[in-house]
Amino acid sequence: MYITAEVILDVESRFGKPAEIDFNYEMSEQEFDMVRASQKHGRAHDVTLFIIDNGKIIVIKKPMYPASAYRPPSGGVAPGEPFVDGALREAYEETGLVVSLERYILRARVKFSHGDRMIDWTSHVFAAVPTGGELEPIDTHEIVEARSINVQELMGRIRRALLSSGSTGLRYRSDLTDAVIPKLIEQGFLAGPSDQL
Numbered sequence: 052m053y054i055t056a057e058v059i060l061d062v063e064s065r066f067g068k069p070a071e072i073d074f075n076y077e078m079s080e081q082e083f084d085m086v087r088a089s090q091k092h093g094r095a096h097d098v099t100l101f102i103i104d105n106g107k108i109i110v111i112k113k114p115m116y117p118a119s120a121y122r123p124p125s126g127g128v129a130p131g132e133p134f135v136d137g138a139l140r141e142a143y144e145e146t147g148l149v150v151s152l153e154r155y156i157l158r159a160r161v162k163f164s165h166g167d168r169m170i171d172w173t174s175h176v177f178a179a180v181p182t183g184g185e186l187e188p189i190d191t192h193e194i195v196e197a198r199s200i201n202v203q204e205l206m207g208r209i210r211r212a213l214l215s216s217g218s219t220g221l222r223y224r225s226d227l228t229d230a231v232i233p234k235l236i237e238q239g240f241l242a243g244p245s246d247q248l
Contacts, residue, residue, distance in 0.1 A: 053130050054096055054173075062134055066155040066177065072230050074161045078219045083165035086172070086220070092130045098138040099125040099176045101231060102150055103240050108205055109186065111145050112196040119212035121198070121205075122224040125174070142179065144190040146197040149183035156234050159227055163219075176231055178240045202232060202241055 063069070078086070101123050102109040110121035124145035128137030135152060142150045157176040162169060188194035200209065205228065213225040236243045 053093060054128060054134065058134050062155060062175075065135075066152055069155040069158045069176070070234060071158045071160070074159060074223060074226060076161065076163050076219050076223055078163050078165050080165050082219050083163060083168060083170070086163055086170055089127075090170070094127050095171060096173045096175060097125040097127055098134075098141060099123055099174050099227065100138065100142050100150065100152075100179045101156070101176065101235060101240075102142065102146065102148060102179045102181060103235070104181050104199055106242055107199040107201050108241075109146055109148065109181075109197060109199055110205065110209070111188065111194050112198075113193060114195050116221070117212060117216050119208055120216055120221060121196075121200070121209050122213065122221070123228070124194075124197070138177065138179075143184065145188060145194045147184050147187040147189055148181040150179040151182050152177050152179050153240070154178045154238060156238070157227075157231055159230070161223065174227060176227070178235060178238070206232060 108123065111124045112121050124142060126141030126145065128134050138152060139150060142148060154177065155175070156178050159174040159176065161172040161174065163172060186197050186199060188197050210225050210228070213221040232241070235241045
């Protein structure tokens with residue numbers, strides 16, 4: 052893992068100390084091998100961005116996702132790349148937006164397993180806001196659509212699509228969103244249900 056404790060301390064000093072949560076998932080062999088294949092250079096992390104634009108959240112769709120399945124963008128910091136630069140690069144590649152990181156919201160430690168094989172993974176989750184660009188994926192090989200949705204759609208129709216997909220990875224993305232949305236509301240990044248009446 053090439054994101055060191057020193058890097059994380061620097062990120063926390065700039066964007067705040069996040070809440071922490073642990074998840075455990077048993078995966079099919081195919082899904083486990085897909086995660087393993089993403090671990091180039093020993094990668095064991097992603098940076099997930101809840102990009103909030105006028106009270107809506109930016110989500111992306113990958114080519115293999117079922118209908119109605121979207122999730123917030125995420126990606127890896129490259130070896131030797133400054134953490135923030137990597138996060139901003141991934142945001143631009145997946146959404147076409149130039150963003151500003153606002154707050155380090157959540158650090159999710161995840162154990163993905165298949166039988167006796169195990170992968171320790173960390174998702175670093177940030178609130179971000181767009182500062183430029185246009186909502187259109189740049190990396191069209193990996194991302195087929197980026198769109199802006201409201202919280203009700205994310206936690207309703209899209210959540211149901213993720214959970215019914217049969218994909219453990221998409222279930223994790225749904226569970227991660229379930230953990231993040233209340234924190235975004237608590238910290239004033241999104242309006243709560245009572246604020247929308």
